Amino acid sequence: MGPVCSRSGTDYAYYNDLGSPDKGKDHARPVLGGSNDYPYPRRGRTSRAPNKKDPKTENRLPLLSLDIYVPRDERFGHLKMPDFLAHALESLAIMVPELKSLCDKTPDEFDTFQDVLNIYEGRIKLPQGTTIKKVRDCIPWEIIKELVRTDGERFLKFPLPDVIKCNYLLYNCRDKFARRTDEEFTR
Numbered sequence: 001m002g003p004v005c006s007r008s009g010t011d012y013a014y015y016n017d018l019g020s021p022d023k024g025k026d027h028a029r030p031v032l033g034g035s036n037d038y039p040y041p042r043r044g045r046t047s048r049a050p051n052k053k054d055p056k057t058e059n060r061l062p063l064l065s066l067d068i069y070v071p072r073d074e075r076f077g078h079l080k081m082p083d084f085l086a087h088a089l090e091s092l093a094i095m096v097p098e099l100k101s102l103c104d105k106t107p108d109e110f111d112t113f114q115d116v117l118n119i120y121e122g123r124i125k126l127p128q129g130t131t132i133k134k135v136r137d138c139i140p141w142e143i144i145k146e147l148v149r150t151d152g153e154r155f156l157k158f159p160l161p162d163v164i165k166c167n168y169l170l171y172n173c174r175d176k177f178a179r180r181t182d183e184e185f186t187r
Contacts, residue, residue: 012043013044013045015031015041020060021054028054031056044071046068046069048061
């Protein structure tokens with residue numbers, strides 16, 4: 001784990017996870033920091049297990065591991081974490097059209113105007129009714145409640161642009177092409 005110095009409740013360690021001695025001598029790296037001449041650099045302590053071949057170094061985390069130490073004062077609170085995860089899932093909405101475009105003959109352009117409208121109207125329609133509302137009320141996590149909405153919103157749906165929304169209100173119609181009017185075109 002390496003030497004640790006403690007100041008004001010924060011533990012520091014040296015950079016002792018730069019190499020991979022389990023892979024062989026060519027992959028081993030010296031511990032960075034901790035000498036009398038150069039006590040720095042140092043980093044926050046991770047409390048990972050020592051390496052089997054070189055006990056002075058720590059094991060490295062796998063690439064997709066989420067088992068990372070985060071100090072208590074930097075963790076997301078109970079309100080921020082569901083928002084963060086919900087926005088991460090909503091970002092999947094951006095990936096769906098991108099993945100579809102990989103199979104498209106004209107990937108950098110829309111084939112029809114309906115393709116443009118599908119970005120705002122499509123996605124997954126969530127069921128309505130008292131059953132889904134009861135299920136939603138039983139779920140404790142805010143993120144799941146956000147995904148299982150009861151207000152008629154669709155999962156992974158882009159918000160309607162203000163130009164189209166304003167025309168809906170201005171002309172009191174649900175005409176998808178209302179923004180093509182002369183007034184809107186010259187604005």
